[in-house]
Amino acid sequence: MKFDLEEYRSAWQLDPNVHHINHGSFGAIPTVVREEQARWSDHVQNNPVQFYAREAMPAVQAARGKIAEFLGQRADQIALVRNTTEGSSTTMRGFPFKAGDEAVVLDHEYGAVTYGVERAIVAAGGRLVEVKVPRLASDEEVVKIVEAAFTPKTVMFVVDHVTSATARTFPVQALSDLCRSRGIAIVIDASHVPGNIDLDLDKLDPDFWFGNLHKWCSAPLGTGVYRIADRWKEIMRPLIVSWQDFEPYPLQWDMLGTVDLSAWLAAPTAIDFYAKIGWDRARKANIARMRYGRDLAMAELGIGADQLREEELPLGVVPLFRMSGGREGCAALQAKIATEYKIEVPITTYSDSELYFMRISGQLYNTALDYEALIPMIRKELK
Numbered sequence: 075m076k077f078d079l080e081e082y083r084s085a086w087q088l089d090p091n092v093h094h095i096n097h098g099s100f101g102a103i104p105t106v107v108r109e110e111q112a113r114w115s116d117h118v119q120n121n122p123v124q125f126y127a128r129e130a131m132p133a134v135q136a137a138r139g140k141i142a143e144f145l146g147q148r149a150d151q152i153a154l155v156r157n158t159t160e161g162s163s164t165t166m167r168g169f170p171f172k173a174g175d176e177a178v179v180l181d182h183e184y185g186a187v188t189y190g191v192e193r194a195i196v197a198a199g200g201r202l203v204e205v206k207v208p209r210l211a212s213d214e215e216v217v218k219i220v221e222a223a224f225t226p227k228t229v230m231f232v233v234d235h236v237t238s239a240t241a242r243t244f245p246v247q248a249l250s251d252l253c254r255s256r257g258i259a260i261v262i263d264a265s266h267v268p269g270n271i272d273l274d275l276d277k278l279d280p281d282f283w284f285g286n287l288h289k290w291c292s293a294p295l296g297t298g299v300y301r302i303a304d305r306w307k308e309i310m311r312p313l314i315v316s317w318q319d320f321e322p323y324p325l326q327w328d329m330l331g332t333v334d335l336s337a338w339l340a341a342p343t344a345i346d347f348y349a350k351i352g353w354d355r356a357r358k359a360n361i362a363r364m365r366y367g368r369d370l371a372m373a374e375l376g377i378g379a380d381q382l383r384e385e386e387l388p389l390g391v392v393p394l395f396r397m398s399g400g401r402e403g404c405a406a407l408q409a410k411i412a413t414e415y416k417i418e419v420p421i422t423t424y425s426d427s428e429l430y431f432m433r434i435s436g437q438l439y440n441t442a443l444d445y446e447a448l449i450p451m452i453r454k455e456l457k
């Protein structure tokens with residue numbers, strides 16, 4: 075089996091002794107991006123004062139402009155943050171929750187984001203409402219389940235566009251329309267979206283939207299994006315108070331004290347890397363890899379396609395019906411597979427679902443061998 079764009083395997087410098095089929099967690103950056111980031115770091119160290127006192131702000135603004143353009147936005151519509159955890163925490167700490175308010179999240183939501191919602195709403199004297207959604211529920215069913223969870227007290231709804239543990243999409247446009255009609259703020263966790271799903275953010279116009287470029291755009295770690303709808307711009311401020319604090323959005327976020335800016339500055343190189351290949355072609359090539367691996371694993375486990383929700387994504391899950399042990403069990407099995415079989419693949423679960431998955435990613439550096447390596451592991455560990 076040969077995949078399209080296999081010649082790009084050498085564009086990365088990943089450990090050749092490991093099968094890397096977990097691009098979804100922390101990405102991995104191609105050599106050109108590593109070099110660009112190193113170039114920025116060297117440049118800063120040649121004269122740190124020159125850089126931070128005179129060059130940093132225009133450089134960040136130029137990078138932000140390119141990243142915003144890639145997202146179909148103007149430069150003043152996107153703030154740069156370190157990651158979606160920061161986008162989420164900023165939203166929750168700044169949102170004007172009041173006593174009695176309810177915030178609705180789905181049980182598929184990323185745990186750290188749910189913790190942030192809970193901490194903020196409980197502190198205000200409100201309540202977190204976690205809604206269970208069957209993992210294979212259709213988009214229409216999801217909208218109905220969410221609608222049924224809303225009450226006159228609901229002020230916020232938080233949803234993953236692409237979930238982490240279950241690698242499924244939720245219908246963000248329909249959910250956004252529903253929230254708009256009910257006067258409920260929608261918060262979209264788009265961690266896996268940039269690079270995978272083209273969006274018209276102006277049409278969607280979520281109240282709050284945050285995503286990562288260090289996942290599917292292969293930008294350096296610490297490249298997050300944060301979009302706030304115009305109606306919230308006066309209210310929402312960075313978590314860290316800096317000299318920029320009285321600037322308008324998104325300038326307040328451009329430099330929160332002295333920090334390493336090399337990730338943001340090198341991020342446009344990552345966008346160019348895929349743009350030169352062609353985003354569509356790269357995405358298709360990644361999806362084909364993931365499907366090859368996922369289908370091999372499903373066949374080996376004897377699991378039928380009825381246990382799948384097919385998505386146009388380069389990450390997909392294989393249900394593990396014989397697993398147990400909660401998050402600790404997942405971490406232990408993941409570590410065992412990494413050390414004994416040299417395969418980096420995440421084992422996931424969510425909420426208190428007692429459902430477990432092996433999440434398989436496809437990226438241009440993967441060959442069929444990376445996925446075929448799963449077979450002996452499955453025979454020994456998962457059957």
Ligand SMILES: Cc1ncc(COP(=O)(O)O)c(C=O)c1O
Binds near residue numbers: 238265
């Ligand atoms: C859906 C989702 N939300 C949030 C995050 C957190 O991302 P980060 O650690 O970059 O903030 C992740 C990371 O995997 C994720 O998958």
